[in-house]
Amino acid sequence: MIAAAKITLLALAILLLIATVLPFVRSPYWWVRMFDFPRAQIAVGMLVVLGLYGIVNLGVAQAKPYEWVVFALLGLGTLYQVARMAPYTPLASVQTVDASDGVDRERRLRFVVSNVLMENREIDRWVRVVRAEDPDVIAAVETDAWWAEQIREALEADYPHAIEAPQDDTYGMLLYSRFPLLDAEIRHLVEDSVPSIFTRAELPSGDTVQIVLLHPRPPRPDIQQNSTWRDAELVLAANEVQDLDPPIMVAGDLNDVAWSRTTRLFQELSGLLDPRIGRGLFSTFHADHWYLRYPLDHVFHSDDLTLVELRRLDSIGGDHFPMLIELALEEGREREQDTPDAEADDREVAEEMVEDAAEEKAEETSAEQHEREREDQ
Template structure:
């Protein structure tokens, strides 16, 4: 009797997991559809355990049993296909650097501070420990700006844009900033930062710092998020190279929207072939987190190091990257392209935000 009840529970769970696997295939940007892009590793793990339980408890001769095993197997394969590039089993996209010429190295720390987090000392400690050339932070309000004043001693070049909501941001750099500015890509409410960074060698790197609007429960979907990301990536693709784009994108690395964003800007993801480096939610166990904080870059860079840093009291973990500009010549990279799919998403985002085309 208990075995029958356990089988029934597992059967229903398998049906639900198959449904949640299929749901993101809909061409919809509603939050209740797109949210299932996030927990793909967790769904894959649950599917594997559920199918193993069904196989152990069930009757192989029953058509329903065979059908759920087959559909569950297909769903598991679909989930693993999305996650597989972000494992060491896949070839790396951003090639490693064996060495780096003097003056060509760029190190970056990006962090979502969490608006009501008052523990600045832990972030400052991570900055002291990693000693990056550039610190980019989001969710910066006036109190956070005051708490980070000590950074200005070692990072004399900065652009600080505090806000009382979730959209404040700042860049602190020991490298000179070239034409820094706060921009509003989609609407006048959500800012981004764009600036040049002059390396010691004299080369100028274009930097784009972003934090698009996330989907909200019983609110808007991912239309504005996706449109802003595509506008940012187009700015990278059409702007000066080399380029780096970083921040809390409110999108996971394996989503089709992120893939489109990378193609539009000709950007590479250092996670591919290396691991998930999941950063959110920081307070959850590692196997329940998602990679939503990112550092992307154009093909003129090679990767020296990528690391997820310890907890700073935020709901996000910081991400740290060491890049080397063109040590042996440009590597193979995605070619920037302007697709019809991207144009449709941008038009939809502008329509929802009430901005002209």
């Protein structure tokens, strides 16, 4: 019995170590990228295996040399997983500084971003949660025509400015604002079926804040969908942001975790700050399973914006929690904030991601063309 337990624990230890090492591989395959997500779960699993193995052995003195090696690696793996998440805890220094006391309300932007879950029909619950926060701008993704109609009816009296791109494939997005929305564009950075919104919100002070709303495709094991499209969209969005005039805010369900290589690359290429660093994980998915939650919904911003408030909101009946952020425009405080910057190697990796997406798109287009030609024969 003890021998069987030890073999089982050793097998689990090896699997957890593989799950820790796989994200080092620069590959878009879903079975690699999926292990970017559960760092907390892997760390807890490692601690549990270590504890159980200690109990089974009744002390490390009975462990064999190869077992020492495996469980020393397991301990190092636990430390590594914790270290990757540590910046998103109050133990780290904040990347976004708090707004000054008494900053002019007319130079603030209060924003809610929410993945509604397209099949979710609890519109009253969504409206109640969002309205309770009194936001200036509301972004909703994974929205179809039904959601667009329902939200429009509920909000248009107070939020007369809107950009709507509803779709029935879970990639629709909507943006509603109290403030005028200038130079509004619905763009398709990588795929014709995946929109993004670019616009500027005009604050009561007369200042404008550039808003970019994203919702790229995720890596999905159920349909063997790799991360190629998501990675390329984040890189292209970061490149676009570099050419925009600040202040800038990028938000959305990026289908990526805060600590991943791709999210870090997005920050370094765009030069935007993450207000969660030094404050918390703010895990938004999955709303129904506390043991499987990841920070998938993001807000990044330029260094002339400071933080008034950041909070995860209550459940809206879908699989994501909404996020609330309030930012203040404070020129002159840029030096207080550590702006990320990309190195030459990072830019090379980014170029490769875009090239991979272009090649995959060309292959898909060619395959579709051949299929049409075969059908016409």
